[in-house]
Each structure stands twice: as structure tokens, then as C-alpha cells.
Amino acid sequence: MLEAKLQEASVLKKLLDAIKELVTDANFECNEEGINLQAMDNSHVALVAVLLEAPGFKRYRCDRPMPLGVNLASLTKVLKCAKDDDECTIKAADEADVLNLVYEAKHTDRIAEYDMKLMDIDSDTLGIPETDYDARVTMASVEFGRIVRDLSLLGESVRIEVSKEGVRFASDGEAANGSVLLKPTEGVGKVPKKDEDSEEEQGEEANGDDEDEEQAEDGKKTKKEKTKVKKEKDTEDVEMEDEEENGNEDFKPEGDDDEEKNSDDEESGKKRKKKQANGTSSKKAKTASSSSKGKGKKKEKDDDKDFEGVIIELNQHVSLTFSLKYLVNFSKSQSLCGKVQLMMSNDVPLLVSYEFGQGHIRYYLAPKIGDD
Amino acid sequence: MLEAKLQEASVLKKLLDAIKELVTDANFECNEEGINLQAMDNSHVALVAVLLEAPGFKRYRCDRPMPLGVNLASLTKVLKCAKDDDECTIKAADEADVLNLVYEAKHTDRIAEYDMKLMDIDSDTLGIPETDYDARVTMASVEFGRIVRDLSLLGESVRIEVSKEGVRFASDGEAANGSVLLKPTEGVGKVPKKDEDSEEEQGEEANGDDEDEEQAEDGKKTKKEKTKVKKEKDTEDVEMEDEEENGNEDFKPEGDDDEEKNSDDEESGKKRKKKQANGTSSKKAKTASSSSKGKGKKKEKDDDKDFEGVIIELNQHVSLTFSLKYLVNFSKSQSLCGKVQLMMSNDVPLLVSYEFGQGHIRYYLAPKIGDD
DNA sequence: GTAATCTGGA
DNA sequence: TCCAGATTAC
Incomplete structure (x- = not known):
């Protein structure tokens, strides 16, 4: 039962x-x-x-x-x-x-x-392929919603282009063409190495396979500590999605994260919003949340309510075209989380992910072919 | 370019x-x-x-x-x-x-x-005739909107009647007849003489012909100073539409205007709103606005946000009938300005004018014939 | 074509 | 704050 x-x-x-x-x-x-x-x-x-x-x-x-x-x-x-x-x-x-x-x-x-x-439904629980993504954009969910709704007034589809300069949403329509450029809040986004970053965890987590993730997590952490702090940050940000699994890592001194180690309270939460923009403190925010999760879920949930800024993590320039109708639909989830992550690689489905403390909602959307 | x-x-x-x-x-x-x-x-x-x-x-x-x-x-x-x-x-x-x-x-x-x-459009920029109006009603734009929307529920058209007692909006419909009478806030409105008041400036300004207006203004001023302070005030109220041109008249001591000469700040702005209602201080308000415009357009723009009262300036009794559908449409401009001016003469198109600091929006509507 | 949601007015 | 018209989904 x-x-x-x-x-x-x-x-x-x-x-x-x-x-x-x-x-x-x-x-x-x-x-x-x-x-x-x-x-x-x-x-x-x-x-x-x-x-x-x-x-x-x-x-x-x-x-x-x-x-x-x-x-x-x-x-x-x-x-x-x-x-x-x-x-x-x-x-x-x-x-x-x-x-x-x-x-x-x-x-x-x-x-x-x-x-x-209840009804009987053929469960076509297709395992979601565990994809490594070349680009991850983290932004305020309301802003994402606003952009896709705006552009949907003009055209059917949007080209999302992620580069060092930022992320560009562009749509061509009958009456007008539109293009929205978001620059990363803290200069150039950090570029996670594909083979050792944590994006694969997302795919794994999507399968709800916790044990595997935990191990993968550990493995990655080792790698990360071997490589660069910068990558750490990026990776940790992703780990937010694995809060339950990596709770044992809470408050572990790592790289340049120290200054906000105890950011459990509202005050540091505010600071965090700003700092988060640089893709560094977001890790700690997540880790802290992870520990606080067991105690006070509410706080965790509100964590990203007023997310500001744009974080771009880029391994490779991507440019993909999607149907705006679906993106508009996805953006309804903005009520669940102030933050949204867009994960993209060329020629593979976009992953739009909202995390809300108790879990997540993720959307996968295949790109339009031809990239027009 | x-x-x-x-x-x-x-x-x-x-x-x-x-x-x-x-x-x-x-x-x-x-x-x-x-x-x-x-x-x-x-x-x-x-x-x-x-x-x-x-x-x-x-x-x-x-x-x-x-x-x-x-x-x-x-x-x-x-x-x-x-x-x-x-x-x-x-x-x-x-x-x-x-x-x-x-x-x-x-x-x-x-x-x-x-x-x-962009598209090619035949520019039928018909010069708008420079009309002298027999009546001008200045009122809160929300009130105007409310009245025409109310009456549009009853009938197709509205008879607008301006007399010494005030302005009456009356509509006859299938189920009911309605009539709204607005008395001028400060008793009887001041009555500008047609041949020397400033309403013609409005028509002129609609053509964007600034030089002519300025001269006309000067001529009038001379006449006005010969006649009565009362007329002056009325005239100045209109000059708000010529703010750029008559800036040289700012703060010029005239008649009973003195007490609010420096009403550039928020505080006196509030006072002004009240005083404005009597059709007397409106002159000063306008003059003050006129000067403040060059320096701080923003303040000027908010000037009439909460306009109260009804100012009636009347040269001759007018009674005209208009389609409510259009007036309701015009009243959408109330978001641009808290104040609206209705300019009327018998048998000529109504002018509905909203001023918003950076410019204006004006509507002209021919009366229904037969006056029914 | 109907129903539900959303925006704007009362 | 609630209701209605307009828009959009089914």
C-alpha cells in the first residue's frame, strides 16, 4: 500500500x-x-x-x-x-x-x-538516456517564462544559442524578428569538462537510481578535487539535484567555498543569491540546503524563489531550435521553483529542469531539425 | 536616420x-x-x-x-x-x-x-482644422471613462450638453435612460470669450505649428491683460499644451495667482489639485508645470495623476451627440493621464485631449447629426 | 464546438 | 475583491 x-x-x-x-x-x-x-x-x-x-x-x-x-x-x-x-x-x-x-x-x-x-495505463517508462550536456544555463524561471512567452508572440520556434557571451533566444516571425540576449551575471561562465562534470548525474537521477548516483558522485568528487576548483563549483551546482545522496558532504571544506559554509539562515541566503550568480556559492547553497533539508524543508524549498542572474556553463557552443509552444508550456513550472536550468547539446533533446526541494520536474524536448 | x-x-x-x-x-x-x-x-x-x-x-x-x-x-x-x-x-x-x-x-x-x-502607408496627414471651441470641460480621465462606459451599457450614443450648470452626459436606451450631470467643482465655471481665449491654440498645436501659436499666444495675452484676470486663468490652463512655447511666461505675477507661484514640489502639487478644481489655480499649476517641464519631465507627467474636480469653460451653450462606442475607446487613454479635456462647439467634431508630459494623444469625433 | 483559464473592468 | 469578456486548450 x-x-x-x-x-x-x-x-x-x-x-x-x-x-x-x-x-x-x-x-x-x-x-x-x-x-x-x-x-x-x-x-x-x-x-x-x-x-x-x-x-x-x-x-x-x-x-x-x-x-x-x-x-x-x-x-x-x-x-x-x-x-x-x-x-x-x-x-x-x-x-x-x-x-x-x-x-x-x-x-x-x-x-x-x-x-x-484509477485506470490502467501502459507504462512506457522509457529510460531517459543519461546525457552529458555541452551547455547549462541557470536562470530565473520567471525570466525564462517571460522570454519564451514574448517570443511566442512573434514566431513558432526559437533558436537558443549558448556561447561565451551569453545565451541568446531568437525567433523569426511574420511581422517581426526578436532576439533576447542574456549575459552571464559574472562574466564568462565556467566551462565544465564533459567527462568529469556532474551533468550525467542528472540523467541518472532522472531514473531515481540513488545508490548508483551516490557512488558516481563520490567518484566525481575525487576527480574534481584533482582538477580545478572552478569545475568544482559547476559540479556542485548540479549536485543540488542530488541533495539526498550527498548529504554526507555537507560543510566539507572544498576549494573557495568556505566563506559561506554556514549559509543556512535567511541572511546568508540573501547574500547567496548574489553570489550564486558567479556559480561559486551556489554550491554551498546547495550543500547547506541539503543538510537543512531533513530539518526544515520549507526553507529549502524557498531557496531559489528570487533567483537572480544568469549562470552559463559551457563546454561547447550550442545552437538549437525548439518549438516555442512547448517551452511556454514548460515554463508553467515556474511556480514550483524560482530557478530553471536549461541543458543542451547539439542535436540532442533539451532538458529543462526545475528543482523544488522535494524533487523535480524535468522536461525533454527534441530540437527541430535543420536548426532554422 | x-x-x-x-x-x-x-x-x-x-x-x-x-x-x-x-x-x-x-x-x-x-x-x-x-x-x-x-x-x-x-x-x-x-x-x-x-x-x-x-x-x-x-x-x-x-x-x-x-x-x-x-x-x-x-x-x-x-x-x-x-x-x-x-x-x-x-x-x-x-x-x-x-x-x-x-x-x-x-x-x-x-x-x-x-x-x-515597416510598410508603405499613404500618408493622409490631413491638417486638422484650427478650431475655436465654445466649451471646454476638464475632468478626471477616470471619471470620463467611467461615465461613457456606464452609459454605453444603456444606449448607443450620448448627448453631451455643456451649460453654466455643468456638463451633462445623457443617453437614451431601450431599457433605460441615463444622465450624468457634473457640476463644476467651484460653482460656475469661468467663461472664456471666444475671440480672445486660447482654445484655438489647441487646434493649432495639433498641427505642431509652434511659431504661430506662440505669436497667437502673445496676442491673446495682451488682450487678456486688458480684459479680466479670470480669462487669463482659463487661458493659461490651455497653455499647458504649449508648455514648450510659452515658457517665458512662467511665474509671471498675474492677478490672484501669487499664492502658488512656486508650486513645483510635491506638496504644493497636492494643494494644486484641489485648487485646480475652481478653474483659477489651474492657471498657476499649468504655468508651474510649464517651467518644470524643461527641467524635470517626470514630475510634470505625474502632475495630473489624481486630478479631481470639473472645470468648465464656456463661451456658448453646446449640445452634441456622439457615438459612445468611440468615446469608450478614447477613454482607454486614461492610463496615460489623469486628466482629460473635452473641447466642443456646436456642429463641429469633439476634441478629446490627453496630455502626458512627453506629448499628447487627441481624438476627434464628429457629432451625430440630428442631435438625437 | 465547448470548457477552462486569464486579463481587465466593476 | 469579484465578475465578465476574451483567449486558448481540448
């Missing part, structure tokens, strides 16, 4: 808002690690992957792996019946054909309970 | 919101004085005239007169891509077929650049 209690129903509500227009039905794959959802969009162009980690729940129990086939429109309706700050418990018996949702108001005695029909 | 930099893109955005439903394509006539736009509405019933004065720009350069034929829907889209507080630079090369717009975010490194196709 499954029983998972969320501190706030809002997380689930936002998640559904973020995917319901992309996918109609999907399996919530539940196991002891947490809950995974993976689905192609209705036109099989984009892939969305959601992870809710078990430790992120106020209470979590899942005796055996079970897929819960859910109609997302139905679940959205049911979740509309929850207030944002309600405690939300989802339950399903083994082999059950209903999902039980209980909403408990924080300060009153209201208890609402809903049963939603 | 043209290169014009606006401190805030919002001005342009609001202007386009105000006219895009009235006109589909229009020429932006650029010359060293600034940018003019003049166009009939799509059904050739109303005329809209926009002026953006060169000094109102943060930077302005226009080597030679050039018309930029713009599709307003396209421009609206492109302007949607600007944040309100972005710095906005519009550029066009001589004989160019594209308009280049650059948005620079105030505090970040975002630079967005858009190229919009």
Missing part, C-alpha cells in the same frame, strides 16, 4: 498545473524511494519527468512498487478541492482501483476526503 | 493600447521636433493624433523627416515583449523597411532586440 502525506497540497497542485496541459493520463510510479511520473506529451514530442522524493514527504510509506494510473484532469479537479496549505495525504491500497486523497486544514477541524478512480 | 530612446517603454505601450483598436496601420511621422502619428479610425469616423515631443525622450535624433509605416498590431506584439520599465530605443535607418526596437532591462544584463517590418 501507499500512504504519503504532503505538508502542503500546493506542491501537488502546482505540479499538476504544470503538466496537465501536456499529458492527459499518466502513471504515478510509487516505490519506497518516492513517486515518479514519466510521460510523453500527447503529441509525443516532449517528455515530462516528475520526481517526488520520499524524504520530502511529512510521512511516506510504500511497501512495494505500484503504478497508479491517473487521469490528470480528474486529479486536477480533485486537487482544486484542497486549499493550498492543507495537509494532503494520498493513499492507495495494493491493487486498488481508487486513489484516496485526504485534505486536513492546518488550523481547523476540516477534513476532506476524496476518492478518485 | 531615427534614434529615439524612451526612459520607460510603458509610455509607448500605453499609447498603443490606446489606439490599436481604433487604427490598424499608421505612419509614425518622425522629424527633429519629435514623432507624430495621425490616422483616421478604420471606419473613418474618428481621428486620432499622437505627439511625442523630442525633448521628452532620453535621447532623440532624427536627421531628416521620415514616415514609418507601422502595423499597429505588430507593434503591439513587439511592445508586449518589453517590460514596463525597460529602456526602449527605437531606430530606423533612412529608407529602412524595418523598425528596430531595443529593450534594455534596468538592472540586469538582458538586452532584447526586435526588428519589425
Whole structure:
């Protein structure tokens, strides 16, 4: 059986808002690690992957792996019946054909309970290839949303070009052409070496395979310490996505990270936002978050609420063209996290990743061919 | 070539919101004085005239007169891509077929650049007849908007009647008749004599013919000083539209204006709003604004944000009927200025004028015949 | 074609 | 703050 209690129903509500227009039905794959959802969009162009980690729940129990086939429109309706700050418990018996949702108001005695029909869905949980990316852009999620929405007024598709100067979003349309250039906040972005950076972790993590990641993580760390501090920073930033796994590394003195080692509090959090822009302190921020995660999830979640600046990590110049319609859709996830990461390599699908403390939502979108 | 930099893109955005439903394509006539736009509405019933004065720009350069034929829907889209507080630079090369717009975010490194196709438009820049008006009503733009929107719920057209008692907006509809009477805030409005008041300046200014106006102004002033202080005041209120030209009159002691001579600061600005309502201090307010304009356009612009009261200046009773649909459309400009002026004479088009510091937007609407 | 969401006005 | 028209998704 499954029983998972969320501190706030809002997380689930936002998640559904973020995917319901992309996918109609999907399996919530539940196991002891947490809950995974993976689905192609209705036109099989984009892939969305959601992870809710078990430790992120106020209470979590899942005796055996079970897929819960859910109609997302139905679940959205049911979740509309929850207030944002309600405690939300989802339950399903083994082999059950209903999902039980209980909403408990924080300060009153209201208890609402809903049963939603489940359905059988062919689980085409295609393993997501573990890709190394040549470019990673980290930016405010609202800004990303703004840009793709703006450009979608002009044209159908956008060319995203990452270079040392920054990242350029360009779209050509009937009436007008548009181009938005974001310069990296702290000069030139750090360039992670592909063979030793941590981007592969992202692919691994997308598979929810924690043990492997932890080991890979250790391996990388060793490499990193052998190589350059600069790479460290880049890598650590990625590790944010592995918070649970590398918690043992918290506060470990590494390179030039020292000055913000204890940035657990609000004050240093503010500093961090600025510092984060240089791709250095972000590591510590993440590490600190990682440790604080067990204690106070809320703080962790708000970590990147007001992310500012643009971090560009580049191994190789990339230029790819994507359908704006999908990117606009992806950007709905901005309510979940103030920060978004765009991972790109030439001729492979773009990965758009939002991390929100209890997990992540990731979108994969194949580039348009011809690069026009 | 043209290169014009606006401190805030919002001005342009609001202007386009105000006219895009009235006109589909229009020429932006650029010359060293600034940018003019003049166009009939799509059904050739109303005329809209926009002026953006060169000094109102943060930077302005226009080597030679050039018309930029713009599709307003396209421009609206492109302007949607600007944040309100972005710095906005519009550029066009001589004989160019594209308009280049650059948005620079105030505090970040975002630079967005858009190229919009231009088109050839027959420039039917009909000289607007320089009309003397028998009545001028100055009121809060939100109030005007509210009244015409209210009445548009009842009927198709509105009869606007200006008399000593005030201004009446009356509409007859199927289900109900409505009538809104606004009394002048300070009892009876001052009545400018037609032959010596300044309303004709407005018509002249609409043509951008500054020299003539200045002379006319001087002539009037002479007459006014011969006649009554009261008329003076009325005249000065109009001169707000000629701020650049009559700057030499600033702070000139005249009649009972003394007490607010130096009302350049915020505090006296508030006082002014109240006093303005009696149609007396409005003169001083305008004069003060006139001088402040050269130094600090911003303050001038906010001058009438919270305009209160109703000023009626009347030479002769007027009663005219207009289509509410258009007036509702005109009232969209209320976001540009807290104050609106309605200028009327029997059987000639109504002039609805919004001044916003960097220029104005004016609408002309022919009355319905039969006065029903 | 219908329904839901979003923006702008009351 | 709530309601309605407009836009967009299904």
C-alpha cells in the first residue's frame, strides 16, 4: 500500500498545473524511494519527468512498487478541492482501483476526503538516456517564462544559442524578428569538462537510481578535487539535484567555498543569491540546503524563489531550435521553483529542469531539425 | 536616420493600447521636433493624433523627416515583449523597411532586440482644422471613462450638453435612460470669450505649428491683460499644451495667482489639485508645470495623476451627440493621464485631449447629426 | 464546438 | 475583491 502525506497540497497542485496541459493520463510510479511520473506529451514530442522524493514527504510509506494510473484532469479537479496549505495525504491500497486523497486544514477541524478512480495505463517508462550536456544555463524561471512567452508572440520556434557571451533566444516571425540576449551575471561562465562534470548525474537521477548516483558522485568528487576548483563549483551546482545522496558532504571544506559554509539562515541566503550568480556559492547553497533539508524543508524549498542572474556553463557552443509552444508550456513550472536550468547539446533533446526541494520536474524536448 | 530612446517603454505601450483598436496601420511621422502619428479610425469616423515631443525622450535624433509605416498590431506584439520599465530605443535607418526596437532591462544584463517590418502607408496627414471651441470641460480621465462606459451599457450614443450648470452626459436606451450631470467643482465655471481665449491654440498645436501659436499666444495675452484676470486663468490652463512655447511666461505675477507661484514640489502639487478644481489655480499649476517641464519631465507627467474636480469653460451653450462606442475607446487613454479635456462647439467634431508630459494623444469625433 | 483559464473592468 | 469578456486548450 501507499500512504504519503504532503505538508502542503500546493506542491501537488502546482505540479499538476504544470503538466496537465501536456499529458492527459499518466502513471504515478510509487516505490519506497518516492513517486515518479514519466510521460510523453500527447503529441509525443516532449517528455515530462516528475520526481517526488520520499524524504520530502511529512510521512511516506510504500511497501512495494505500484503504478497508479491517473487521469490528470480528474486529479486536477480533485486537487482544486484542497486549499493550498492543507495537509494532503494520498493513499492507495495494493491493487486498488481508487486513489484516496485526504485534505486536513492546518488550523481547523476540516477534513476532506476524496476518492478518485484509477485506470490502467501502459507504462512506457522509457529510460531517459543519461546525457552529458555541452551547455547549462541557470536562470530565473520567471525570466525564462517571460522570454519564451514574448517570443511566442512573434514566431513558432526559437533558436537558443549558448556561447561565451551569453545565451541568446531568437525567433523569426511574420511581422517581426526578436532576439533576447542574456549575459552571464559574472562574466564568462565556467566551462565544465564533459567527462568529469556532474551533468550525467542528472540523467541518472532522472531514473531515481540513488545508490548508483551516490557512488558516481563520490567518484566525481575525487576527480574534481584533482582538477580545478572552478569545475568544482559547476559540479556542485548540479549536485543540488542530488541533495539526498550527498548529504554526507555537507560543510566539507572544498576549494573557495568556505566563506559561506554556514549559509543556512535567511541572511546568508540573501547574500547567496548574489553570489550564486558567479556559480561559486551556489554550491554551498546547495550543500547547506541539503543538510537543512531533513530539518526544515520549507526553507529549502524557498531557496531559489528570487533567483537572480544568469549562470552559463559551457563546454561547447550550442545552437538549437525548439518549438516555442512547448517551452511556454514548460515554463508553467515556474511556480514550483524560482530557478530553471536549461541543458543542451547539439542535436540532442533539451532538458529543462526545475528543482523544488522535494524533487523535480524535468522536461525533454527534441530540437527541430535543420536548426532554422 | 531615427534614434529615439524612451526612459520607460510603458509610455509607448500605453499609447498603443490606446489606439490599436481604433487604427490598424499608421505612419509614425518622425522629424527633429519629435514623432507624430495621425490616422483616421478604420471606419473613418474618428481621428486620432499622437505627439511625442523630442525633448521628452532620453535621447532623440532624427536627421531628416521620415514616415514609418507601422502595423499597429505588430507593434503591439513587439511592445508586449518589453517590460514596463525597460529602456526602449527605437531606430530606423533612412529608407529602412524595418523598425528596430531595443529593450534594455534596468538592472540586469538582458538586452532584447526586435526588428519589425515597416510598410508603405499613404500618408493622409490631413491638417486638422484650427478650431475655436465654445466649451471646454476638464475632468478626471477616470471619471470620463467611467461615465461613457456606464452609459454605453444603456444606449448607443450620448448627448453631451455643456451649460453654466455643468456638463451633462445623457443617453437614451431601450431599457433605460441615463444622465450624468457634473457640476463644476467651484460653482460656475469661468467663461472664456471666444475671440480672445486660447482654445484655438489647441487646434493649432495639433498641427505642431509652434511659431504661430506662440505669436497667437502673445496676442491673446495682451488682450487678456486688458480684459479680466479670470480669462487669463482659463487661458493659461490651455497653455499647458504649449508648455514648450510659452515658457517665458512662467511665474509671471498675474492677478490672484501669487499664492502658488512656486508650486513645483510635491506638496504644493497636492494643494494644486484641489485648487485646480475652481478653474483659477489651474492657471498657476499649468504655468508651474510649464517651467518644470524643461527641467524635470517626470514630475510634470505625474502632475495630473489624481486630478479631481470639473472645470468648465464656456463661451456658448453646446449640445452634441456622439457615438459612445468611440468615446469608450478614447477613454482607454486614461492610463496615460489623469486628466482629460473635452473641447466642443456646436456642429463641429469633439476634441478629446490627453496630455502626458512627453506629448499628447487627441481624438476627434464628429457629432451625430440630428442631435438625437 | 465547448470548457477552462486569464486579463481587465466593476 | 469579484465578475465578465476574451483567449486558448481540448
